[in-house]
Amino acid sequence: MxxxxxxxxxxxxxxxxxxxxxxxxxDKSISHRAMILGLLSQGETRVEGLLEGDDVLRTAAASRALGAGMERLGEGRWIVRGVGIGGLSDPAETLDFGNAGTGSRLMMGVVGGQPVTATFDGDASLRKRPMRRILDPLLRMGTEILDEADGGRVPLTLRGPREAIPITYETPAASAQIKSAVLLAALNAPGITTVIEREATRDHTERMLRLFGAEVAVTPHGPGGHGRAVALTGQPTLRGTDVVVxxxxxxxxxxxxxxxxxxxxxxxxxxxxxxxxxxxxxxxxxxxxxxxxxxxxxxxxxxxxxxxxxxxxxxxxxxxxxxxxxxxxxxxxxxxxxxxxxxxxxxxxxxxxxxxxxxxxxxxxxxxxxxxxxxxxxxxxxxxxxxxxxxxxxxxxxxxxxxxxxxxxxxxxxxxxxxxxxxxxxxxxxxxxxxxxxxxxxxxxxxxxxxxx
Ligand SMILES: O=C(O)C1=C[C@@H](OP(=O)(O)O)[C@@H](O)[C@H](O)C1
Ligand SMILES: C=C(OP(=O)(O)O)C(=O)O
CATH class of the missing domain: 3.65.10.10 (Enolpyruvate transferase domain)
Structure with a gap:
């Protein structure tokens, strides 16, 4: 394709x-996150039932380019050998996310919070999609934008700080991708980062961060309790684990x-x-x-x-x-x-x-x-x-x-x-x-x- x-x-x-x-x-959302948290963990993550669609395979390739060991054991069965928070390497080439909004945006959060430099790109559809919504909170967390296409779009190049700055951030749109990018960057921030959403969005990042050993507190937020405040304690040790998708x-x-x-x-x-x-x-x-x-x-x-x-x-x-x-x-x-x-x-x-x-x-x-x-x-x-x-x-x-x-x-x-x-x-x-x-x-x-x- x-x-x-x-x-x-x-x-x-x-x-x-x-x-x-x-x-x-x-599930596509869980498959992306399994690859990404596998990359950021110490030890092995074994995944069963991974979606082997193009979007997720791009995230797997990007995780490999950032240092993870990737092994495909059979249909939907993968092992990710992680490098741990702070252990990423600069990818040799542009990270091409194809058609994938989730993969690219979540990985911008990863790179934006770690001392690495990476260029993100994608197909004609991805090149039209707004990335400013991810870049805005990352700038507050210490990420540098070395290059970007007009209006904050890919291709763009990010350099993360040695340590990210913990923030409290209210997402401007109901978007699990924005929430997740901030939480992933916050993994390398000393202290607590809180993401506030007015309407609760899919919670796979929060659930999986806990599964890998991070401390995440979730409380209802706002009128009617429709929203959430998600507080992550930064710089945990994530440990590779088993993920069934x-x-x-x-x-x-x-x-x-x-x-x-x-x-x-x-x-x-x-x-x-x-x-x-x-x-x-x-x-x-x-x-x-x-x-x-x-x-x-x-x-x-x-x-x-x-x-x-x-x-x-x-x-x-x-x-x-x-x-x-x-x-x-x-x-x-x-x-x-x-x-x-x-x-x-x-x-x-x-x-x-x-x-x-x-x-x-x-x-x-x-x-x-x-x-x-x-x-x-x-x-x-x-x-x-x-x-x-x-x-x-x-x-x-x-x-x-x-x-x-x-x-x-x-x-x-x-x-x-x-x-x-x-x-x-x-x-x-x-x-x-x-x-x-x-x-x-x-x-x-x-x-x-x-x-x-
Ligand atoms: O976090 C995710 O896995 C996703 C979040 C949603 O996007 P937004 O965060 O832009 O709403 C959804 O449309 C997308 O298919 C998958
Ligand atoms: C919006 C979608 O995906 P993404 O944002 O990851 O491209 C989707 O799969 O419908």
Missing amino acids: SHDSDPQPLTAAPGQRLTGSLRPPG PADPSSAAFPLVAALIVPGSDVTIRGVMMNPLRTGLITTLLEMGAEIERLDEREEGGETVADLRVRASRLKGVDVPAERAPAMIDEYPILAVAAAFAEGPTRMNGLHELRVKESDRLAAVADGLKQNGIDHVIEGDDLIVTGDGIAPRGGGTVATHLDHRIAMAFLVLGLATRDPVTVDDGAMIATSFPSFLPTMRALGADIRGEVAA
Whole structure:
């Protein structure tokens, strides 16, 4: 998979019902963090169930370039031999993060807090994404920016201090990437660094830091207790440990919605992480009338996981509160698809952060809906999709703008529209869900075309 390759179009056509079971790949957020905390630890970290998507492989390559020993034992099974906090070396080459916002931003936190110099770059999508949100707190922690592209974008070069300065920082956006970058830089700060967030975002960094031996105190913050104050005691000794990566709820979202909208479907999705800061889509779909059963809830790798049995359902439009956005931030493209099959309007409030993802997802979703004859309107930062409870026309070709979630969402759409739906390029699906095509086909989905490995 490469951003330089020719576009690889794919077409999804309506067909038979979807049946069977699947286990989605490992969680992308946890996979990135396993590589990074492995790098910063002493000793060995053994990872099971790693997502071997392009985004995570870039983080693995960057960790190697900064000094970690990396060994792949088999599918999803890796050993990281860490160098410990303060033990990083200058990478010989630019750290190329490809399409990955999470990998690049979290690693900026790592480099920004340690006495190393590194250059960060990525593909045409990553080069458009705002990095000022990471650089601002890092500057306060003592990081030097030696070079940057216009507006605080990659390519950029950072040099970290001998020791970082502990700070208290309120994140300007609900972003786990900003929170995590500050916490990772703070690992090399003497004293306590506190990150305050007005809305709680995914907490994988906090949980994993504890697992590796750091002291992290989390307290509710602000009105209604929706926010969090996360206080990390700097300069811990992190010790390599075992990490079992649960299945990614953001990947599970695609077969899940496909099973809801393709008539007669009955699909079981196994081992899905149920961290409440990630399950906003399931909450919303249940409110819409979706038949989703949570079966066999259990603990795996420090997270609750469950099997989800999903049956084709009649959906109704709902109002999705803005406060829920952090718990389903990557799921709005696929929720918009579900909403197209629901009866009545679905209003998704407070989607401003969608404008700075791999693409401007608000614009890309709206355009894809338009191409397929689906009624919708954007009002400020809100998206309203109105269905009439019957299958939309489809038949459109959707521009994916180097965005995996746009590609997968509109392929799912085409499994249940009256006419097939084409996406202009499926190459980016490999960043987060490399087995998407075979997985969907095994359930019975008619998706034509191939993407090069
Ligand atoms: O921390 C993470 O692993 C992620 C945080 C989210 O980004 P923001 O922090 O920009 O909201 C999300 O969109 C991304 O896919 C993964
Ligand atoms: C926004 C996403 O990822 P990232 O920010 O890591 O590129 C995503 O996977 O939907």
